[in-house]
Amino acid sequence: MVGVDSKLYDIHTIVENEYGFNIPIYQRLYVWTEQQVKTLFEDLFTAYSTKKELYYIGGIIVVKNPNGNFDLVDGQQRFTTLWLLSNELKNILSSFTKKGEELRLHFSIRDNVTYYLKNIENKNGNIDSNETDFADLIKISKARKIIESLITEYLKTDKDQELFAKYIYDNLKMVITEVPYQTDLNKLFETLNNRGEQLQQHEILKARLLSHIKDITEWHQYATLWSVCSKMNEYVERTIAKEIDSSKEIAAQYNNGFKLTDVLNLFRAKEKKQKSINLIEILKTPESYKDESVSFKNNIDNHPETNEDEFEPVRSILTFPQLLLHTLRVFLYDIEQDDIDIINEKELLKTFDNYFLKSDFIDKESVKLFFKQLFEVKCAFDKYIIKWVETSKEKEEHLLKFIDKRNQKKGGWTYYLRRLKKESFHGFELLQSILYHSQQNTTQYWLTPFLYWVKNENPNFNKAYKWLRILDNTLLSSETKGLPLIKRTWNSIPNYLENKPSVSIFQINYNVSALGTKFPHYWFYKIEFVLWYYKNSLGKEVEWKDYKMTARNSIEHIGPQNPRDQNDKVCVEMLDTMGNLVLVTRSINSEYSDRAYGVKKSIFTDKKNKGNLDSLKSDIIYSEENWNDNKAKRHHQFILDLLEIYFKENHIQ
Structure with a gap:
């Protein structure tokens, strides 16, 4: 031009x-x-x-x-x-x-x-x-x-x-x-x-890693494995099933997880099958060679009892480059190398250059080992980590769906894998949702030690949930001694979470903790989870049972900072402390604005009656008839006491 x-x-x-x-x-x-x-x-x-x-x-x-x-x-x-x-x-x-x-x-x-x-x-x-x-x-x-x-x-x-x-x-x-x-x-x-999309960094990385694998059959197997792992908005067993054109074959291989050797053999068998196909066969039976864009639901045989909600569209909380960087950290730890400086997907190639591609230990075997780690991390990610699930039109929720292996005797045993929801997972989902919303979207450092542990231990979900509570407490609710979060997550792998959670980081002294809108948002998210965790003892089991965490970005003063009428200035000493603060969405904050406590309570109650519970902390506060410094101080102490109980219950003994 x-x-x-x-x-x-x-x-x-x-x-x-x-x-x-x-x-x-x-x-x-x-x-x-x-x-x-x-x-x-x-x-x-x-x-x-x-x-x-x-x-x-x-x-x-x-x-x-x-x-x-x-x-x-x-x-x-x-x-x-x-x-x-x-x-x-x-x-x-x-x-x-x-x-x-x-x-x-x-x-x-x-x-x-x-x-x-x-x-x-x-x-x-x-x-x-x-x-x-x-x-x-x-x-x-x-x-x-x-x-x-x-x-x-x-x-x-x-x-x-x-x-x-x-x-x-x-x-x-x-x-x-x-x-x-x-x-x-x-x-x-x-x-x-x-215009065609530019070649992405992870595609260049794939080519550079595969260049170390010279055998054409192995190259094909590992290239397919990479492709399977890269589909972040789908479950791994379904992407494998699409690759081999059979959900039954991959289901038969599942035994509380997949073995890499079995999966690679399935890819090898599919490659041989493809090589034997010729144009005459395709023209004779074109219906046998369906367009790959057909959905998994329509393209693959499923168990007769399969429900519609098993095929709700899902969206990953990580991009594939982010997953690669978490995998690289796991890989480097296992081979006793130094950790990377930062998780930054825009510097994916640079990071791999600095820590792997230009290293003196890269060869065919180390590349295959990395691919193995990638597959295991992706399987652990799909098994234990929440996804955004489209539960209805224009509505997504953080949910965890577990793999259920079913069989059917029909001329021999036939196996199927299903993705099902479980009510007992709600606490596990809620804690992950809180971590997701309170941490940087671009890093989510907590995932590295958690994925490392569940990948190696393959625990049941109750154990994984407990370990995540401990990880959260020791990683984010403990004295950090100035260490950056990436360093703390690296240290938490070998030290097995030695740090003890403490309310001291929460700044008990009222005068010190008057941070107002500068209070770290993490603590508000944390308190929401702890309140939900003790919902039974707080008499809120029914009301809070299905509570979901959404993104919130605005700190609201219950007793207003600058009320329209100075007679409504009910908090002075406790104005900017946790006793008088909640985290809500910006729109809710604007709605409450500088209104008096009684008006805010009325608005909150009306929303709650319509099924819109914006904050559990707010629900506790607005149960009061009125509000002042003394009540804010009692609420502050109530939160501290509850946190202390929670910390004592959830740490390495």
């Missing part, structure tokens, strides 16, 4: 050149989800905290319009999120949010969006009023609130925010590609939408 120009830019250069950007009318609305916003923030924070010289946000395609600004043709979701983040951080990034007196980012036609951005840039007190009346604003508003909460959670001081903003200003890079104004945008969009 004549006249196309691509250059690497940082924010400093954009500000210096006084570039302005416009979202043209043909662009779709802002659609990024909470997970996408959180992932971008956490990736940036990880790069900042590890002092990476460069953070590459990706490519942006623009067209220079007649007024001298650039129309964003591709990359507007990332760019809009970057603008929102810069606006919340302020400091040096204030120069990026504005171009002179105007905003640097403008939305054509959508005046309500531009008006909203101007309001939040000016910190207008009414920025949230009626914003959800416009479809254009709903996602942008949610993204802004998520960013605001993440800044509060990760950047504890003004100085932290200043340094983070400076890092983004200097080190965030993007490739801006300018295409001529006369470019046929319809053809450009068609090209962008139809």
Whole structure:
């Protein structure tokens, strides 16, 4: 394309050149989800905290319009999120949010969006009023609130925010590609939408590892094994069944787990079968060679008692590159090598280069050993770790489905594998859900020691649940002596969780623990689980039985900080302590706002009666007739006492 120009830019250069950007009318609305916003923030924070010289946000395609600004043709979701983040951080990034007196980012036609951005840039007190009346604003508003909460959670001081903003200003890079104004945008969009996906890092890694396996049969077996493990949004036994075109064959091999040698033999048998097929046979019986895109449910024979909910769509809590990095840690520990520096899927190849591919111990056998570890980790992951399960239209829940091996005598024994839910798993699911929501989406370090243990021990679910409670307590609720989380997870493997959980980290002294909105979100999630764990003794067995954990990002003061009527200022001494705080969603926080305790209680009760229980801690608090410092202090002590009981019950004896 004549006249196309691509250059690497940082924010400093954009500000210096006084570039302005416009979202043209043909662009779709802002659609990024909470997970996408959180992932971008956490990736940036990880790069900042590890002092990476460069953070590459990706490519942006623009067209220079007649007024001298650039129309964003591709990359507007990332760019809009970057603008929102810069606006919340302020400091040096204030120069990026504005171009002179105007905003640097403008939305054509959508005046309500531009008006909203101007309001939040000016910190207008009414920025949230009626914003959800416009479809254009709903996602942008949610993204802004998520960013605001993440800044509060990760950047504890003004100085932290200043340094983070400076890092983004200097080190965030993007490739801006300018295409001529006369470019046929319809053809450009068609090209962008139809362009082939770039080869991903894990695909390059696969090729580099397999290059050490010269035997063609073995190469095929291990290549198929990699493919099976890479399907993160499906259970491993089903991906194997698709590979060999038989659910019965893999079911027959299952005995509380799979042996790698059996699975590799199935792949070998399938390869031989494929080699014997010729075109004449396919033309004679085309129905025997079905399209692989047909669903597992329709393509594979299943047990006669199979239920519809066994085929609910599932989504992994990890990406495949993340699973590879957890596997690499397990592999390195077993061969007595050093741990990796960080779990960062964007540096997958670099990490493998530094710790495996360029090592002096890599050869055919070490590669095969890594593949073995990968398969065992994936099997353990699918057996013991929650997945997002689509239980109804537009509704996902964290659930664990166990493998149930069934048989049927029909001219000989035939075996089937089914994925079933179990009510007794709810506590195990809830604890994992709490860990998932309270930890970084991009790392989830707790999974390494847990997967290592269950992979090696293959425990029943009660033992796995107990071990996870102990892991959580010792890993996240104990004195850390300044060790980073990745180091603590590495140490927890050989030391078998020697650290003793303690409420001292929870800061018992009221004066010390007045952290307010800067309180670590982990503790709120933790308290929710502990309350649920003791639901029977608290008389809440029926009410809390089916409680589910959702993502929450906003700390709410029960006794308001700045009530509308000063007579409603019921907490002073305990205002910013755990006794007066709960973690809720941003929308619930906005609804409660600065209202008096009695009004909040009424709103909470109404929601609870409709089946919307936003917090177990809130349920305890709003059972009180009124609220004040003394009641907040008693609630604070109640939580501490309950935690102490829980810690004594759940640690290595």
